[in-house]
Amino acid sequence: MDKNVLVMIPGPTPVVDSIRTQMGRPIQAFGDPRFVADYRALIDDLGQLFNCSGVTFPLAGTGTLAMEMAIANTTRRGDNVLIVSNGFFGDRFIDICERKGLNVDVLSAEWGDFVTPEQIDKKLSEKHYAAMTVTHVDTSTAVVAPIAEIGEVAKKYPDTVYIVDGVAATAGEYADVDGMHIDLMFTASQKAFGVCSGMFIVWAGKKALERRKTLGTIPEYYVDFDKWLPIMENTSKYFATPAVNLVWALKESVAIIKEEGLKARADRHRKNADAIAKAVESIGCTLLAKPGCRASTLSVILYPEGVDDAKFRANMLQEGVVCANSLGAYLGKSFRLGHMGNITENEIIVGLSAIERSLKACGADVKLGTAVGTYLAEMHK
Ligand SMILES: *Cc1c(COP(=O)(O)O)cnc(C)c1O
Numbered sequence: 498m499d500k501n502v503l504v505m506i507p508g509p510t511p512v513v514d515s516i517r518t519q520m521g522r523p524i525q526a527f528g529d530p531r532f533v534a535d536y537r538a539l540i541d542d543l544g545q546l547f548n549c550s551g552v553t554f555p556l557a558g559t560g561t562l563a564m565e566m567a568i569a570n571t572t573r574r575g576d577n578v579l580i581v582s583n584g585f586f587g588d589r590f591i592d593i594c595e596r597k598g599l600n601v602d603v604l605s606a607e608w609g610d611f612v613t614p615e616q617i618d619k620k621l622s623e624k625h626y627a628a629m630t631v632t633h634v635d636t637s638t639a640v641v642a643p644i645a646e647i648g649e650v651a652k653k654y655p656d657t658v659y660i661v662d663g664v665a666a667t668a669g670e671y672a673d674v675d676g677m678h679i680d681l682m683f684t685a686s687q688k689a690f691g692v693c694s695g696m697f698i699v700w701a702g703k704k705a706l707e708r709r710k711t712l713g714t715i716p717e718y719y720v721d722f723d724k725w726l727p728i729m730e731n732t733s734k735y736f737a738t739p740a741v742n743l744v745w746a747l748k749e750s751v752a753i754i755k756e757e758g759l760k761a762r763a764d765r766h767r768k769n770a771d772a773i774a775k776a777v778e779s780i781g782c783t784l785l786a787k788p789g790c791r792a793s794t795l796s797v798i799l800y801p802e803g804v805d806d807a808k809f810r811a812n813m814l815q816e817g818v819v820c821a822n823s824l825g826a827y828l829g830k831s832f833r834l835g836h837m838g839n840i841t842e843n844e845i846i847v848g849l850s851a852i853e854r855s856l857k858a859c860g861a862d863v864k865l866g867t868a869v870g871t872y873l874a875e876m877h878k
Pocket residue numbers: 508559560561562586632634635636662663664665685694
């Protein structure tokens with residue numbers, strides 16, 4: 498189980514050697530001028546790369562903590578919040594917001610589909626919302642939300658802070674914070690950035706920063722923008738200990754993304770995802786997400802008739818590949834396959850080959866090589 502298992506769950510994703518090396522470096526004091534400069538460079542690069550003219554916060558914690566940070570700094574008890582949910586992670590915001598004493602309205606899509614910009618526009622026009630949350634890619638359904646089009650709608654509501662959960666998307670799916678009128682976006686290190694889990698990034702645009710100023714003292718401590726702003730301004734200052742080696746790892750990940758180019762990286766993800774869709778369809782599987790709203794970072798793949806989920810995934814593991822179970826009503830009927838970050842064509846071929854063998858072992862009528870052949874043909878037409 499320990500050796501050479503290819504991790505194809507929707508995060509953590511495979512970590513390339515140059516990033517892993519950064520995590521094994523000898524530690525430095527967080528006040529060491531070399532680390533202070535590295536942290537500075539990371540913050541500046543992340544802001545530029547995703548076009549955020551506000552403040553970028555790369556901090557220790559996971560994506561869920563970033564969700565709390567987003568809500569904590571943009572709303573106060575009693576505010577109305579609109580949650581746009583395309584699945585499990587959209588719904589997670591309901592609990593976070595209700596615990597904070599916010600009045601929550603939810604727009605939900607059927608699993609596999611998305612809430613449209615028109616539906617959102619109608620809802621926003623009905624009452625005043627302090628904030629709206631949208632999940633860029635919902636990891637339970639592999640549905641991608643049209644965040645740029647939703648941004649065009651959000652632009653019409655200057656008092657509503659537009660929050661995008663980019664945890665399973667950012668650095669895979671294309672995003673442009675200012676250009677898409679996003680007021681706050683966040684992600685986590687272990688998904689399309691291809692780093693281990695342990696850090697999140699919040700991009701706070703001007704509107705989100707302004708909102709924070711109107712809130713006075715907030716109940717939250719670690720995630721308070723006001724606690725971190727001086728450190729993001731001057732990285733030699735201390736509020737809470739930065740995850741030194743993960744900062745380096747993320748910095749290396751950003752170097753890889755810059756070299757590839759954000760748009761080229763998004764195109765690669767798209768091409769890969771489309772080829773994977775054709776490949777699994779060629780062996781009798783179907784996708785949960787409807788055409789037109791399929792994410793490029795992961796797929797939720799429905800089994801052909803008669804395949805036992807637990808047996809399939811155990812077989813995958815024997816073949817050296819870990820995939821993830823599905824969530825909600827799709828648990829047992831489908832599995833989730835991550836294909837984001839720095840995953841290579843070779844690794845995807847290994848994944849598809851394991852899927853073929855495992856389906857066959859579970860009684861499906863699969864001719865070995867079909868999915869791999871379809872994938873290769875699609876990738877190299
Ligand atoms: C994984 C994920 C989260 C939660 O992130 P953690 O790092 O597991 O806390 C939130 N939103 C989405 C869309 C995710 O995929």
